Amino acid sequence: MRTRLRHLRVGARTFVWRAAIDHVLGGGDCHRCIRVRVWGAGKTSQALQADLLSVAWPAPWGACATDGSYPAPADVQAIISYALEIGWQPEARGGTFVLSEHEHAARFSxxxxxxxxxxxxPEGGDPTARVIRAYEAQQRA
Incomplete structure (x- = not known):
């Protein structure tokens, strides 16, 4: 199956991006996860990568297969803008600039x-506990 590449303009620059649906297991559930990869100067340029955990809840076991969460172009634009602010250089050759939970989750939402x-x-935070906390915070807001 071919991977669909999408185009997105941010300012004067055009970026190419794709999003691949996957899943991750947590302590109490299976969760939909989408890996977003972005290139700003061709496939040999430094890629930007963000793994997004869907906060759809409550989710019975296996809901990762039916959760319809998928990033919109505005979501990808927010990812790109944040990455550019913190030092991603899309014109650099090779490598991957990762927006990690450990380094960026406290500043990026x-x-x-x-x-x-x-x-x-597998050392990443338990997605079930994080999704429950995010869901409860949404309910309080």
Whole structure:
């Protein structure tokens, strides 16, 4: 299956991005996770990567297959803008600039999503506990 690449203009620059749907296991559930990758100067340029954990809840086991969360172009634009502010250089050659949960979750927020490291490493925070906290915070607001 071909990967669909989308185009997005941010200021005077055009970025190419894709989003791949996956899932991560938490202590009490399975959660939808979307890996967003962005390039600003071609496929050999430094890629930007953000793994987004859907905060759809309550989610019975297996809901990751039916959760319809997917980042909109405005979400990707917010990811790009934040990454540019903190030092992503899309014109650099090679490598990946990762927006990690560990380094960026406290400063970066996106409605409906949380940054997660669990897709890259099992040492990432428990997604079930984080989704419950995010859901409860939404209910209080």
């Amino acid at each position: 996106l409605p409906g999503f949380l940054l997660t490291d669990r897709l890259r490493t």
